[in-house]
Amino acid sequence: MIEATEKQLGLLWHTLGLCPERSDRRSISRNHFLTSSGYDDSNNLDVLVSAGLMTCGKAPAFCSQDEVVYRATDEGKQFALGKLPPAPPPLKRTRFDEYLDECECYDGFAHFLGINMPLYQQRGEWQDREYRMVRSPRGSVYRQFRRHYSFTQWSPYETREVTGEWAPTMREAKASYKEALRRRLAEERAEKKRYAA
Template identity: 65%
Template sequence: MNNKPTDAQVGLLWHTLGLRPDCRDSRHVYRNRFLAGPGHSDMPDLEALVAVGLMGSRKPPGFCDQSEILYFATEVGERFAIAEMPPAPPPPKRTKFDAYLDECECYDGFTHFLGINQPMFQQRGDWRNREYRMVRYPRGSAYRQYRRHYSFSQWSPYETIEVAGEWAPTMKAAKASYKVALKEYRKHTRYSANDFDQAYGT
């Protein structure tokens, strides 16, 4: 093509057609219009595109300012604009959170999706003498599917608990107690693993 359009003019064609080369989801024509009035900074480039047959122009619709001009890409201009599109950018790297969003209805939060064994609060007593305890059930326990539950009377006191803090008058105190218990649990687990390695020479 003689007088090949400049990059700015190609950009105007893309904008007219609703094309965004930098976006994977906006690479298909969905409109064909560019309204510009007297003194518009893009007017020289728009007229240049009209001169080479890549755009046409006509009066705007009646609800628009009649001093403006409605520019549109011709069939040749549309084919040219599409041909000038660079390759689509690669898809963004999917994260675990993206995978979670695809099936979040099946999980009780992101940590449940990740398989993190969350602690939870238990509660006992009436409102005048209420106590709280933070516990963590073993993996595989039916109780650990619930992120938070406060009514201790709903759960069996004989259910196996992996880590448990002390009963406390506030949730804040219960959480602090749980952190101490968790630290001791991890220390004991680490020492047990070391004893096993020494015993079996692993």
Template identity: 35%
Template sequence: MSTGIELMQHALGINERNREPYRNYFLAGDGHADNSQWQELVTEGLATSRPSPDFCGGGVLYHVTDKGKALAISALPEPKKKTRYEEYLDADSCLSFSEWLLGYRIPEVEYNRQGECRMYRCSYDAAYGYPRRDVEGEWCKTKKAAKVSYKAALRQGVKDGRAH
């Protein structure tokens, strides 16, 4: 059996992370284990009750009063600190998690018809809204060599003030 506070929080659809009620009802069928607890809440003026609509097949429909709502919200524990991943999801940044977390853009690899590859990194031009390459390595025979070339281009770009 739940406590009266927990029942009101459930009826309101609130918890430590979602403190804004989005509903206000609790349907308890005949013989429901929480009916007695709800009747105590009604007696204390924290809830109201009425017979449930016919399509529900009997039982009682409970609603939390404004007094009960204030009590249920005040009894919620403080929200836990969001994880870094939850912060990332809320940021809606269009970056991958690793880019968002580490604070830099990850290079991409492209291949040509001769079997060579190179690494490059794009940034988005604010004026025109399209990607442009701000760092680009040389075409190389191996991915390892392409990475060395990319890192050299990145260092040079930082020196010249073109990349960061």
């Protein structure tokens, strides 16, 4: 019966493109291992050659001529596959994994999750520019999912759920929006308490 050390088995798996820790790399995807003679890997691979699990040959012309290519034999392939431990359970899929499967259909992760993202608006000329952050209600024609900085497409007549104050910088506009959002959430909580009583 053929036996191999853990190091030798790891080299055989690597030669064949196998990875016991990953469920997606449990089939043979290649068959070569390039190394120079005299190294620890080479010595371990020579043991596998003497056991009939691998062969060694000349390196391709584009490689250094002192290197050697090791390849697994059919017996070596069967041995490597037979020594693989049971496949690990598949990783739990997250919402972000689901988004990556369908990301072409959405303008971003927030759109996929259904989050109503705020947008910046601006007014004024180059030296007198002011900014504010607003959030339109769901279903509004002014609601846009992508958080872009194309400020010119907004209407003074649009309905808004939350509106920050105009400010000279985007940072101040964001702070004003956060304060307006905090007040709105506090009002909603107070209204729910009033209905519950």
